[in-house]
Amino acid sequence: MDLLTTNDKQGEHPASYYAASANALDRFAPLKGDQSCDVCVIGGGYTGLSTALHLAQNGFDVILLEAQRIGFGASGRNGGQVGSGQRLEQNDLEKMLGKPRAHQLWELAEESKATVRNLIGEHKIECGYKPGVLHTELAPKNVRHTAQYIEKLQNEYRYEQIEFFDRKQVCDALGTSAYWGGSMDWGAGHLHPLNFAIGLAKACVKAGVRIFEQSRVSDISHGDPAKVTTQNGAVKANFVALGANGYLGNLEPTVANRVMPINNFIVATEPLGEKQARALIRDNVAVADSKFVVNYFRLSDDNRLLFGGGESYGYKFPSDIASKARTPMLQIFPQLADTKIDFAWGGTLAITMNRMPDFRRLAPNIFSASGYSGHGVAMATLAGKLMSEAICGTATRFDIMADVPGRSFPGGAMMRSPLLALAMSWYSFRDRM
Ligand SMILES: Cc1cc2nc3c(=O)[nH]c(=O)nc-3n(C[C@H](O)[C@H](O)[C@H](O)COP(=O)(O)OP(=O)(O)OC[C@H]3O[C@@H](n4cnc5c(N)ncnc54)[C@H](O)[C@@H]3O)c2cc1C
Incomplete structure (x- = not known):
């Protein structure tokens, strides 16, 4: 099922309280024809916007492609909670990875909340934090x-x-x-999630990012440069950053196998x-x-x-x-x-299977971050910062996240829907007990 089109009107935010109380943001034109840039970012949620903003502030020429509207995905519809820690408790992380790495992950999570607050302050984002x-x-x-x-x-x-x-x-x-x-x-x-995304988009524009909406990526051709194709255009880029999260579909099967x-x-x-x-x-x-x-x-x-x-x-x-x-x-x-x-x-x-986000390199010049498991307001914003650091040449902190061992869902992307039904029945049963 195509989650980019199944549940929503094409090119519109859902009829949420957030859309009804959103700050104004002019529509961006769809991509037409051939373009080139240093970095092509896919997805106009926190992951993509934060990646684009941090890169543009570091002097990169960035194009951001969004299939629908800025904040169309989870970033414009969520509970607005800027939570502490990772999605897993520190006890679990210590068992999984040992104390020193668990402490590193805690520090990154602390930074993720600070990043949200700093971005709000620096760019005067009106999102009622x-x-x-x-x-x-x-x-x-x-x-x-x-x-x-x-x-x-x-x-x-x-x-x-x-x-x-x-x-x-x-x-x-x-x-x-x-x-x-x-x-x-x-x-x-907590904050107004769509207004946070809109504020990030405005900051991106100020920093020189070229944003295209209603520009759904249909193919990422790996190579140097990589080529990113939409219905009416294509972008050649030295780097690609993927932030499509729950709306990814099968665009990158290695990610789709691990992110449900x-x-x-x-x-x-x-x-x-x-x-x-x-x-x-x-x-x-x-x-x-x-x-x-x-x-x-x-x-x-x-x-x-x-x-x-x-x-x-x-x-x-x-x-x-x-x-x-x-x-x-x-x-x-x-x-x-x-x-x-x-x-x-x-x-x-x-x-994800272990509820920790999936950070990965799909090629030396293609980065991906997704699967925040309901804990992404702060973590996706940080993911953008870490992807931008990796593209700038220092991947140490991106790798702290990428090195957390993850697993594919049994049966991969094909089995996700029946697996979801099964899992939800089990958890709903457990909740009722
Ligand atoms: C109902 C709900 C409540 C939540 N509550 C919370 C909460 O309170 N606290 C918390 O921390 N987290 C919460 N989350 C999770 C959080 O919203 C996400 O983790 C976070 O927004 C992820 O950001 P993202 O940019 O990675 O993904 P998204 O915001 O989903 O953005 C992905 C974007 O990629 C675009 N895209 C996808 N495919 C393509 C393509 N082929 N071409 C171009 N663009 C494409 C989509 O249109 C979308 O705009 C909630 C999520 C939901 C749905």
């Missing part, structure tokens, strides 16, 4: 682990911006009694007013819980509850998207039963 992510526990038996993990981060990783919340503290902070404890992380934060697309859904309620909104989330932080198909939520600037979650067993969005995320929302906040849903949308992210 706010500090604070509260991770909440649905099962009382896991609360002890949360407390121990916080202590570990404080003592071994010198991460002081996180504190333990017991059941009472979580209940006081959120208008729900669903949770048994959690971690309040003031070093993490998966859909997720968000609803936005009607504006609740400051008082009712703060009765749900007292400190205006973002929240993510411990359900396997995670519930995540936060308030918008106009006091709507934006609530994400919901399973999907295939790649076609369901006809009633709203019920996908409204159902888990009412499990957490039954008091919203009569609240109107103004927007409901879906998006495609990409996961």
Whole structure:
């Protein structure tokens, strides 16, 4: 199934709350004819935009090709959470890679959040960044682990911006009694994801990047220079950086074998007013819980509850998207039963077998980063910086990520859809237990 066209209108953002509250950005013309440049970047999400921006700031001549619109993909539709750490806990990374490498990965993750904040500051990106992510526990038996993990981060990783919340503290902070404890992380934060992408695109233009929208890449011909082909044009480039993530399809089969697309859904309620909104989330932080198909939520600037979650067993969005995320929302906040849903949308992210992103060289001059497994707002932004460093000639930090061992999905890209259905049934069963 072609995820670039199946669930959305050609050349349009989905009808999300984010699109309805997006900052203005003029459309970019499609690529026509032959062009050449130092670096051709594929994909107009955080990975591609950050790569293009960092390279252009280093004096490279960059062309960015986006199949639809800037921020069309996950980057324009996500939960907006700028999370700490990698997608895996440090305990798991230590077991997998040993302590020194786990520490390197933690440091990179810390840099990823700082990169987001610095880009917002440097380019005056209006995306309403706010500090604070509260991770909440649905099962009382896991609360002890949360407390121990916080202590570990404080003592071994010198991460002081996180504190333990017991059941009472979580209940006081959120208008729900669903949770048994959690971690309040003031070093993490949340933002308007599409406006962050739009701000990066504007910074790219200022730095000299040539952006083309509605320019779907149909072929990457490896070589020196490489040749990137779209329907109405082609780009010859000394380097290629691939950031197509969940919308990659089979453009690069070695990536597709390791990165599986998966859909997720968000609803936005009607504006609740400051008082009712703060009765749900007292400190205006973002929240993510411990359900396997995670519930995540936060308030918008106009006091709507934006609530994400919901399973999907295939790649076609369901006809009633709203019920996908409204159902888990009412499990957490039954008091919203009569609240109107103004927007409901879906998006495609990409996961890997081990939930660590897939950084790889497809050829000496072709780099790829994707598969952030639901943890890509900060990590994809950093991936762009690391790909740009690698293209500038220093790949040390790109290689720290690329050296994390990953695996292909069993059966490769062909088996992804049935495998997804199977996996989701299992995890949804596990969540209900
Ligand atoms: C509903 C949802 C909620 C999420 N919530 C969070 C969250 O709260 N926190 C978090 O950290 N992460 C979250 N994520 C994940 C996060 O959004 C992604 O990891 C991140 O946006 C990935 O950025 P990207 O640039 O790699 O991919 P994308 O933003 O998907 O961009 C890829 C781009 O490539 C383009 N493209 C694809 N193929 C081609 C081609 N052939 N030619 C040209 N262009 C092409 C696409 O059109 C797309 O614009 C969420 C994702 C979803 C879908």
